[in-house]
Amino acid sequence: MAQKITLIEYNENTYAGDDMDPDIQYRDFHPCVSGTKIVPAEPPADIEETARRIEDMRNYAYVISSSSSEAAESLFEHYSDEDTIVDWSTPFWQGNFSADFPYQTFTPQVTHTMTKGRLYLKKADATAVTLWSFGIFATDITGAPTGLAIAGMFESNPTIAQTPFDWQWVDFVLPTGIELASGVVYAMRFGVQLSGAAKTFYWARRGSDVYSRGQIWHWVWRWTPETPAYPGALEDGVAEGDHFFEEWGYEL
Numbered sequence: 001m002a003q004k005i006t007l008i009e010y011n012e013n014t015y016a017g018d019d020m021d022p023d024i025q026y027r028d029f030h031p032c033v034s035g036t037k038i039v040p041a042e043p044p045a046d047i048e049e050t051a052r053r054i055e056d057m058r059n060y061a062y063v064i065s066s067s068s069s070e071a072a073e074s075l076f077e078h079y080s081d082e083d084t085i086v087d088w089s090t091p092f093w094q095g096n097f098s099a100d101f102p103y104q105t106f107t108p109q110v111t112h113t114m115t116k117g118r119l120y121l122k123k124a125d126a127t128a129v130t131l132w133s134f135g136i137f138a139t140d141i142t143g144a145p146t147g148l149a150i151a152g153m154f155e156s157n158p159t160i161a162q163t164p165f166d167w168q169w170v171d172f173v174l175p176t177g178i179e180l181a182s183g184v185v186y187a188m189r190f191g192v193q194l195s196g197a198a199k200t201f202y203w204a205r206r207g208s209d210v211y212s213r214g215q216i217w218h219w220v221w222r223w224t225p226e227t228p229a230y231p232g233a234l235e236d237g238v239a240e241g242d243h244f245f246e247e248w249g250y251e252l
Helices: 047-051
Strands: 004-011 024-029 060-065 074-079 087-089 092-094 098-106 112-123 129-139 145-156 165-180 186-194 201-206 216-222 233-236 245-251
Touching: 074 112, 098 245, 112 129, 129 165, 145 165, 145 186, 145 216, 165 245, 186 201
Parallel strands: 092 186
Antiparallel strands: 004 060, 024 060, 074 245, 087 201, 092 098, 098 186, 098 216, 112 165, 112 201, 112 245, 129 145, 129 186, 216 233
16 A cells, blocks of 8 residues: 655644644655645655645645554563462552562563563452552562562552452553563562452462563561561562563564
């Protein structure tokens, strides 16, 4: 399919007519020869030839409509085996009493822009979910999460989480895509805040270390009268296997 070129007038970067289409390339030129403004159905042999047919010295832009649509998201790092769910983590935090944020580290093999994570989750009952979070974190030289968030999202009262559901993939779309470098270890973390103390949310995992480019970690905090200022601790969960996860995006 041939590309279509449309000429539109603009003034100080404000284009006349419809709003900009994100699937269209915009190019500027400054005509200097009088002529007639046209909208050719096929690209001219020389864009300057079209420019010479513009009616006066004002600024114009030509719009080249792409014949191909935007590339679809691709699956990059991932691990799952729905037929062999051996165990699960119970991501949970509630007020000042307890917290358990499970991590899964992963190492991209291709530099790309990550746009979303997908986790294999289950909710056992109708305990209200007031908030859940998903984030991507840096790691240190040993591959352990540092707590430094690179990107993340919070969703209050997520609709999908208000009723029980069996194991299913749940998407967590990042507000802005982030570039992940090949060979660098990153960590994804999931947490859910419930209205009660019941731990009814589960993130599936297999009880053996199958995914070779990452592992499970936990950031755990438990309040007790004896340790009211306990800052929490990172626990190595390599013996727990690997969480079921996918990370999606676009290759650079």
